[in-house]
Amino acid sequence: VTRVLVIGGGMAGGIAALAARERGADVTLVRRSYGATALSSGAIDVAADPLSTPEDPLGSEIPMLAAADEIGRLRPGHPYGVLRERLDALPDSLQFAQRALAGLIGEAGSHNRFLSTPFGTAKPTAMAQLGMDAIDMSTIDGTVGVVHFPSLPHFNGDLVAAGLKLARERLRRSGQTLPIPCDYFRHRDDALLLPHELAARTEADVDGLANAVKRSAPVGISAFLFPPFLARRSPAKIAAALEKALGAPCGETVSGTPSVPGLRLQEAIDDALRRAGVRIVLGEVRAGSPEGPFQAFVDGGDSALETDTVVLATGKYIGGGVTRAKAYVEPVFRLPIHSGRRRLDSEFIGSLLDRQPGGDHEAFRAGVRIDDQLRPMGEGDQPVSRKLFAAGGVVAGYDPAFDKTGLGVAIFTGYLSGRAAAG
Amino acid sequence: VIEPFDVLVIGGGVNGTGLARDLAMRGFRVCLVEKKDFASGASGANSGMIHGGIRYLRYDRKVTELASIDSGYIQKIVPHLLFRIPFLYPITARNASRPTLRERAWAYGVEVYFGTYDQYSAKKGGKPSSHLSPEELYALEPALRRNAVAGLTIDEWGIDPWRLCLLNALSAQRHGATVLPYTQFVSFVRDSSGAVTGAELRNPEGKTFAVSAKITFNCGGPWAPRIAALAGLDVRIRAGKGVHLLLDRRLTNYGVICGAVDGREIFILPWGDASLIGTTDDDYYGDPDSLRVTEDEVEYLLEGVASAVPAVRQATIMRTYAGIRPTLYEYGETEDALSREHEIYDHAAAGVPGLFTLLGGKLASFRVQAEEAANLVCRRFGRDAPCGTHLEPLPGGERFPDIRASSEQYQVPELVVERIAHRQGANTEAVLELAAREPALRAIACPCEQVIGAEMVWALRNEMVHHLTDLSRRCRVGWGPCQGSRCALEAATIYGAERRLGIEQVYRELTEFLDARFIDRRAILSGAQLAQEELGRGQHFTTGNLDGSHRS
Numbered sequence: 001v002t003r004v005l006v007i008g009g010g011m012a013g014g015i016a017a018l019a020a021r022e023r024g025a026d027v028t029l030v031r032r033s034y035g036a037t038a039l040s041s042g043a044i045d046v047a048a049d050p051l052s053t054p055e056d057p058l059g060s061e062i063p064m065l066a067a068a069d070e071i072g073r074l075r076p077g078h079p080y081g082v083l084r085e086r087l088d089a090l091p092d093s094l095q096f097a098q099r100a101l102a103g104l105i106g107e108a109g110s111h112n113r114f115l116s117t118p119f120g121t122a123k124p125t126a127m128a129q130l131g132m133d134a135i136d137m138s139t140i141d142g143t144v145g146v147v148h149f150p151s152l153p154h155f156n157g158d159l160v161a162a163g164l165k166l167a168r169e170r171l172r173r174s175g176q177t178l179p180i181p182c183d184y185f186r187h188r189d190d191a192l193l194l195p196h197e198l199a200a201r202t203e204a205d206v207d208g209l210a211n212a213v214k215r216s217a218p219v220g221i222s223a224f225l226f227p228p229f230l231a232r233r234s235p236a237k238i239a240a241a242l243e244k245a246l247g248a249p250c251g252e253t254v255s256g257t258p259s260v261p262g263l264r265l266q267e268a269i270d271d272a273l274r275r276a277g278v279r280i281v282l283g284e285v286r287a288g289s290p291e292g293p294f295q296a297f298v299d300g301g302d303s304a305l306e307t308d309t310v311v312l313a314t315g316k317y318i319g320g321g322v323t324r325a326k327a328y329v330e331p332v333f334r335l336p337i338h339s340g341r342r343r344l345d346s347e348f349i350g351s352l353l354d355r356q357p358g359g360d361h362e363a364f365r366a367g368v369r370i371d372d373q374l375r376p377m378g379e380g381d382q383p384v385s386r387k388l389f390a391a392g393g394v395v396a397g398y399d400p401a402f403d404k405t406g407l408g409v410a411i412f413t414g415y416l417s418g419r420a421a422a423g
Numbered sequence: 424v425i426e427p428f429d430v431l432v433i434g435g436g437v438n439g440t441g442l443a444r445d446l447a448m449r450g451f452r453v454c455l456v457e458k459k460d461f462a463s464g465a466s467g468a469n470s471g472m473i474h475g476g477i478r479y480l481r482y483d484r485k486v487t488e489l490a491s492i493d494s495g496y497i498q499k500i501v502p503h504l505l506f507r508i509p510f511l512y513p514i515t516a517r518n519a520s521r522p523t524l525r526e527r528a529w530a531y532g533v534e535v536y537f538g539t540y541d542q543y544s545a546k547k548g549g550k551p552s553s554h555l556s557p558e559e560l561y562a563l564e565p566a567l568r569r570n571a572v573a574g575l576t577i578d579e580w581g582i583d584p585w586r587l588c589l590l591n592a593l594s595a596q597r598h599g600a601t602v603l604p605y606t607q608f609v610s611f612v613r614d615s616s617g618a619v620t621g622a623e624l625r626n627p628e629g630k631t632f633a634v635s636a637k638i639t640f641n642c643g644g645p646w647a648p649r650i651a652a653l654a655g656l657d658v659r660i661r662a663g664k665g666v667h668l669l670l671d672r673r674l675t676n677y678g679v680i681c682g683a684v685d686g687r688e689i690f691i692l693p694w695g696d697a698s699l700i701g702t703t704d705d706d707y708y709g710d711p712d713s714l715r716v717t718e719d720e721v722e723y724l725l726e727g728v729a730s731a732v733p734a735v736r737q738a739t740i741m742r743t744y745a746g747i748r749p750t751l752y753e754y755g756e757t758e759d760a761l762s763r764e765h766e767i768y769d770h771a772a773a774g775v776p777g778l779f780t781l782l783g784g785k786l787a788s789f790r791v792q793a794e795e796a797a798n799l800v801c802r803r804f805g806r807d808a809p810c811g812t813h814l815e816p817l818p819g820g821e822r823f824p825d826i827r828a829s830s831e832q833y834q835v836p837e838l839v840v841e842r843i844a845h846r847q848g849a850n851t852e853a854v855l856e857l858a859a860r861e862p863a864l865r866a867i868a869c870p871c872e873q874v875i876g877a878e879m880v881w882a883l884r885n886e887m888v889h890h891l892t893d894l895s896r897r898c899r900v901g902w903g904p905c906q907g908s909r910c911a912l913e914a915a916t917i918y919g920a921e922r923r924l925g926i927e928q929v930y931r932e933l934t935e936f937l938d939a940r941f942i943d944r945r946a947i948l949s950g951a952q953l954a955q956e957e958l959g960r961g962q963h964f965t966t967g968n969l970d971g972s973h974r975s
Binding site: 156188 | 715862865866868912919920925929930934940941945949950953954956959961962969
């Protein structure tokens with residue numbers, strides 16, 4: 001039996017571990033703590049249409065897989081470019097992830113859906129949590145009601161409704177978008193509650209919430225949007241109960257940070273890992289030569305954890321898979337850092353940044369360059385080892401904020417690297 | 424065309440706003456124009472010290488004396504904006520247990536020097552310096568490196584420089600001045616004799632219009648040479664770039680003066696919940712509108728502070744800012760030795776009557792500089808109007824509120840009330856009244872800086888806010904550790920609702936706000952700050968999709 005060590009427990013590491021396990025490997029996953037996955041929005045971006053613009057978000061209306069191929073063609077350094085010949089496995093990987101996280105995540109369609117956000121924008125994304133994926137701004141007609149709690153200032157229904165009205169026009173949909181102020185959280189100190197505390201409250205009292213919405217909602221609403229804290233654990237159940245009570249589809253917007261949906265996603269990954277029999281070790285992998293044989297020392301322990309193959313899924317800056325102090329470093333194996341094809345060492349940060357925060361920054365494409373077998377490349381054009389693989393944020397060439405391909409790349413590379421590592 | 428003015432003041436920094444106030448209080452018809460927001464240049468990019476400038480004593484006793492006296496007056500007219508900030512000056516030796524003769528001589532010299540400064544210090548309400556043993560020094564400031572043979576103290580004052588400029592402008596307005604922020608000076612209007620008789624201005628909508636004024640005062644600071652050049656004049660400054668860093672925590676209890684690698688003195692001081700490190704002083708030849716901090720400057724400051732406070736290497740830098748000192752031109756001096764003296768030029772001598780330039784000077788002596796300039800205007804007009812700027816409090820400075828009582832009455836945490844009080848002074852209760860009337864405004868909209876919605880709304884209604892970015896200068900929104908990840912959307916929402924803006928304009932303001940914050944972080948994206956940046960980008964562009972869907 002192949003022994004696989006996965007370093008990192010977010011989406012990429014989790015899917016890699018599950019994929020390796022499915023192939024019969026003996027899998028140990030070492031993680032330091034929760035990272036970027038637990039802070040994510042609840043949606044899983046795979047490939048936004050690269051030909052879309054803010055004014056024309058539907059772009060060329062190509063299917064998602066074609067959009068991924070287009071991104072790979074336009075950006076050869078992007079993982080979709082490096083793995084372009086293998087993109088036909090992308091739908092398999094998404095299905096694999098959806099099955100593993102079935103209670104939480106809905107299925108991907110052939111095209112992107114456009115989900116509402118707390119900013120009042122509509123965000124193109126492939127799949128999302130159940131109850132979040134039901135209300136697609138690019139398909140829904142009629143009056144959409146945005147339920148909000150005026151006592152909680154952190155989700156402003158007026159702004160969201162005004163933004164979605166614009167978004168729906170751009171998505172060429174008709175129908176009204178109305179804020180529905182609701183007096184459910186009306187206690188004076190409710191404004192101090194954190195999102196996960198609010199979610200625990202609504203989860204425990206869905207009837208109370210439904211009645212409060214009923215009291216203030218006008219008739220003829222064809223869908224109700226809620227702030228992204230409907231439920232601490234299973235939003236689908238709460239959304240279904242609300243739908244039954246209110247007589248129209250109910251769902252959440254995606255979430256900013258701190259993110260309840262992000263926590264749910266991370267916990268669903270953890271549940272799936274446990275069910276699959278993956279050994280989870282909390283700690284930090286200290287050393288190991290990238291050539292192998294791999295001996296990982298976890299958390300200061302003296303005994304080496306021996307393994308046949310390794311999947312490096314340590315994330316980017318939030319996870320700590322890529323760091324930059326004086327120079328760029330990949331801390332576990334000291335692999336060289338690239339941004340696309342450019343080797344990054346100790347250049348000034350200014351030369352790696354765009355003028356605007358949302359722009360195309362080389363600094364945020366930094367990572368480990370991989371070959372089409374997902375093996376990290378060394379200083380030459382050769383993989384450092386046949387037994388070391390990389391997945392997710394630590395991989396060079398993609399920027400979740402700019403490309404809108406974040407968790408999609410994590411799933412795709414996690415799936416391929418996990419299978420490769422299992423042999 | 425607005426009415427004919429007596430005086431047109433160009434520039435909304437501390438000199439321009441101070442002069443506009445003084446003239447308006449003396450009954451002149453004044454117009455003040457500023458191309459952006461008040462204090463958006465050098466007047467808002469300094470250490471915020473209303474100090475005597477012990478550093479200048481070496482070169483310029485007069486500057487120290489003037490600044491000390493004026494600092495005393497400024498404390499009286501805006502007590503709520505001021506905070507006391509005692510400084511420690513560790514005198515170090517390579518081997519602290521056995522200082523060399525040279526090191527002992529240096530220690531003696533420094534002590535005498537501080538003794539001299541005491542003569543001035545009293546003028547600004549500062550306590551005299553005191554001598555500390557190393558043990559006393561470390562007891563006061565445990566974060567210090569243990570290489571001191573003695574320590575000295577000096578007593579200084581800090582101020583909120585953004586609000587100081589704003590309050591001057593507000594006061595000028597109350598005394599009848601026409602105050603025009605976000606109005607660009609385009610060119611001078613001149614008569615056939617070449618005298619300046621007014622100016623062509625451009626309003627925020629891009630429409631140009633002319634104003635006439637008998638006297639025009641160029642208070643452009645770093646931009647003053649450009650303004651003067653439009654009248655064919657050669658006004659020269661020795662532009663000095665000064666960089667500051669803000670850390671995410673208070674590392675020290677007191678200000679600490681540290682030696683940089685080149686022997687220059689720099690400092691770290693506690694500023695609210697943060698620590699402020701300053702400053703560099705390097706000749707700057709570039710465009711004052713595109714000032715950028717570099718990683719070199721950041722490292723220079725960190726290295727210097729780490730020599731006295733090693734823990735600075737463990738802190739995270741939240742942001743940086745840079746300003747240009749419009750110091751008077753001199754050739755052949757190092758930057759530090761340049762005089763901080765101010766100068767008033769009457770350009771009649773150069774064939775351009777009606778135009779004056781007020782240049783140089785210190786934040787701490789802005790008021791007396793303005794008084795001098797206003798006296799000159801009085802003489803020109805043959806008027807005998809006394810200066811009143813040292814007697815009349817600036818808006819909010821009339822009274823300091825009872826923080827505990829207000830906190831109880833309005834059910835707003837004391838910490839929040841205290842912060843409002845140090846910005847709003849006598850208007851604190853009026854701000855809290857807004858919160859009482861609209862409970863949603865009681866919630867904290869900017870958690871890092873503990874700003875409630877009511878204070879933002881108050882600023883929007885009363886403090887000439889033209890853009891969301893101005894709100895940071897009014898009440899520090901977005902200036903804390905998260906740099907807007909948590910508050911930008913809320914601030915934009917409050918702004919949009921108050922101004923009844925369309926959603927596209929709200930997004931535009933929000934994007935500009937994020938862009939402005941990003942400029943301040945470009946040079947510090949390293950270590951933990953990169954993770955924070957990844958988080959903030961995730962919030963606004965992955966989740967928020969504020970950049971539209973995708974751009975290739």
